Amino acid sequence: MSSAHILVVDDEPDIRTLIQEILEEEGYEVSVADSGGAARRQRRTHRPDLILLDVWMEDIDGISLLREWAEGGELPCPVIIISGHGTVETAVEATRLGAYDFIEKPISLARLLLVVERALEADKLAREVVDLKQQLPVVPEPVGRSDTLQRLREQVLKVAAHDTGVLLKGEPGSGKKTFAHFLHHNSPRRQGPLVEISVGSLSQSNSAVELFGSEDEERVHYGRFEQANRGTLYIDDIGDMDEQTQARLLSALETRSFTRVGGTEPVRLDVRIVAATRHDLDQAVAAGRFREDLYYHLNVVPIQIPRLAEHCEDVPELLNYYVTFFVDREHLPYRHFALAAQNRLRNYSWPGNVRELKNLVQRLLILGSGEEITLDEVESALQAQLMNRDSALEDSTLFELPLREAREQFEKNYLEHQLQEAGGSVGKLATRVGMERTHLYRKLKALGIDVKKGSD
Missing domain, CATH: 1.10.10 (Arc Repressor Mutant, subunit A)
Incomplete structure (x- = not known):
């Protein structure tokens, strides 16, 4: 995985070169711009993770450039203002517009490196907080100790070490997202972002913009590919992707670059793709619904996620895990499954896989009473699920899809x-x-x- 990309914007050649050399010695990837116009072009070519921005330049001042970048409501990355003739008013305005910090010239290199490190770390933490608010917590590691799951875990760990594309196959609710997270957090890209997108939630008209971003005059919208720069992009429901977006994705994988919607300049691609599907893509290819060449690009390392019924010996551990999960997260009263209840669920077919088990535990904790979840309670809950399944509109898992x-x-x-x-x-x-x-x-x-x- 490549290091953070920093854009240095300063019209003084000596300062640009000095900062570039110091940052590169620290392992950062550095681009430079000698003017506001050059800075705009650099942002289009390669999304920076941090910008060092001089205030005084010939074509446009840094504060005006900062205001332009902040028009969308927030800056696309941390910005550190540098100036040889700073004033309190300038510092206050920069901070109001969202600048992370203000450094005066002559620059203390020790302070510069410290502020850069803190800005990148603060941005990483902020993104993690946003991710946590936008999605339910994901199980950090697959739960279970069955031979099936142990072999699968070992396979994923081997694949994680190699920076290649992965295709996760499995039924809805089987845990494809969990394994995607497990793979990312055990890969060389673990320090980079893990960005998720579900093709099924996109409309054909905006899928390309969501994935590849867009440009409109001086404004740049970074899509999921650039948000996942130096990390992993998890694409769920890949089999539902429309033909036009399939073609764009194939081009990006072949050339390791892409062009934003409305843009003209190619953007470098430094992302690992982990795709997931519930469909049989071989059949989709044969039926002409999915591009054969894209399928071969994605299917370099296929991993089959088993149905819960194929590793039913993990059910008791999963039940205990989700009881603890809901007690801690939703403050539901603690209840434990009676041995007879665990045995019944161990022999249940689980058509909804782990997702169905999770929903069942939550429902039993909410509706039940007493410290023990009995066999009779479980039988009643399973019977209710069976009746609901006869009508898709009443299926408890349908509304989560x-x-x-x-x-x-x-x-x-x-x-x-x-x-x-x-x-x-x-x-x-x-x-x-x-x-x-x-x-x-x-x-x-x-x-x-x-x-x-x-x-x-």
């Missing part, structure tokens, strides 16, 4: 019910649901609904 995934689950449940009502006849099913038969066959195949030959 991205819109595209929820719609697909509803379509699957709906067509399976209608097919049963039609006695297994696709011809009668087509009449019942008002679909052309050829299109209906493709839909049934895409949803994984088994239709027996001769059912017409």
